[in-house]
Amino acid sequence: MNIEDRLRTPAPDIDLAALAEREGLLDVAVAHMDSPIGDLLLAKTPLGLVRVSFSTSAEGDGVGHDETLEDLSARISPRIIEAPKLLDDVRRQLDEYFAGDRRHFELPIDWALVGEWGRKILDACARIPFGEVRTYGEMAAAAGSPKASRAAGTALGHNPVPVVVPCHRVLPAGKRSIGNYTGGVHIKEHLLRLEGVLAL
Amino acid sequence: MALPPFTTLVEEHRGAVWGYLCAMAGPASAPDLLQDTLLSALRAYPSLKDGSNLRSWLLSVAHSRVVDGARARARRPEVLGDVPERATTHAETDDELWQAVAALPDKQRHAVVLRFVGDLPYAEIGALCETSEAAARQNVRAGVMRLREELS
Numbered sequence: 001m002n003i004e005d006r007l008r009t010p011a012p013d014i015d016l017a018a019l020a021e022r023e024g025l026l027d028v029a030v031a032h033m034d035s036p037i038g039d040l041l042l043a044k045t046p047l048g049l050v051r052v053s054f055s056t057s058a059e060g061d062g063v064g065h066d067e068t069l070e071d072l073s074a075r076i077s078p079r080i081i082e083a084p085k086l087l088d089d090v091r092r093q094l095d096e097y098f099a100g101d102r103r104h105f106e107l108p109i110d111w112a113l114v115g116e117w118g119r120k121i122l123d124a125c126a127r128i129p130f131g132e133v134r135t136y137g138e139m140a141a142a143a144g145s146p147k148a149s150r151a152a153g154t155a156l157g158h159n160p161v162p163v164v165v166p167c168h169r170v171l172p173a174g175k176r177s178i179g180n181y182t183g184g185v186h187i188k189e190h191l192l193r194l195e196g197v198l199a200l
Numbered sequence: 201m202a203l204p205p206f207t208t209l210v211e212e213h214r215g216a217v218w219g220y221l222c223a224m225a226g227p228a229s230a231p232d233l234l235q236d237t238l239l240s241a242l243r244a245y246p247s248l249k250d251g252s253n254l255r256s257w258l259l260s261v262a263h264s265r266v267v268d269g270a271r272a273r274a275r276r277p278e279v280l281g282d283v284p285e286r287a288t289t290h291a292e293t294d295d296e297l298w299q300a301v302a303a304l305p306d307k308q309r310h311a312v313v314l315r316f317v318g319d320l321p322y323a324e325i326g327a328l329c330e331t332s333e334a335a336a337r338q339n340v341r342a343g344v345m346r347l348r349e350e351l352s
Contacts, residue, residue, distance in 0.1 A: 003347050006297050007316035011218035012231045016210060016238060025242045030205070073202040077246055080205035
């Protein structure tokens with residue numbers, strides 16, 4: 001064997017996630033998940049699920065996840081580590097939901113990315129049952145400010161944990177359109193169809 | 201500008217750090233030092249003020265782990281009896297080769313190890329060794345030639 005080949009020494013595999021967790025240094029665990037609505041980026045802190053992020057491209061191929069990671073780094077911590085195992089329960093519950101086998105999620109949520117008003121709206125949103133819809137006005141009323149339907153829409157648009165907190169179940173009054181959705185209206189349509197709200 | 205996720209930092213600079221540790225401490229101690237380096241870096245990462253040259257920061261962390269490791273070894277009393285020096289969890293290393301590597305002049309040793317262990321391009325080796333790309337290429341060539349002589 002020549003010198004060059006004898007020198008090549010592969011770096012050992014280090015389970016950075018396990019190491020960091022053991023030392024209490026895993027501030028944000030992240031994992032990707034392939035889903036019917038594209039590649040999802042999932043992020044979890046020791047307190048719970050903190051972010052579910054869609055690809056921003058129509059192909060759902062993961063474009064936009066870098067911006068999400070940058071945002072998590074700036075707003076929570078740059079100690080972000082790929083740790084698919086730590087997100088097993090989240091992925092399993094999402095898989096079951098997309099397969100039609102789950103109607104609500106049992107996951108602790110970390111609300112670190114949400115302000116006071118957003119929290120009120122998202123709490124109300126989390127109580128909308130599977131397969132039902134509400135209007136932005138109804139959400140505002142449930143949060144104690146019946147006139148704030150526009151602000152309710154903004155808060156729902158900034159939902160850091162879509163699908164799990166079902167902001168897709170909130171529609172404009174009048175039923176002429178299903179309204180906007182951060183990941184794209186096609187995702188909202190997919191979810192409402194999955195829940196039997198929109199006809200196939 | 202937010203710091204990149206720690207995961208990304210490690211993916212990008214793992215080769216450079218690993219190569220550096222092998223060059224400084226040899227491949228037998230390098231795995232433990234790599235783990236120490238990553239943990240120290242992870243601990244300090246959020247308080248890092250300047251994220252403009254993350255690789256040299258990571259290498260400076262690696263450097264202090266090597267220095268601390270050498271100090272700790274110097275303090276540790278000799279183990280008596282036939283206790284094996286190191287558990288056999290690490291891959292068997294090519295002692296003859298690495299002794300020859302350790303005997304190379306600093307610049308050659310760094311350049312050779314960064315090239316073949318770290319798998320870095322010459323331009324990056326030059327940057328890390330504070331030489332030009334051409335000098336890095338020359339140091340690698342001279343180092344390999346010297347190793348070949350030593351080991352023939």
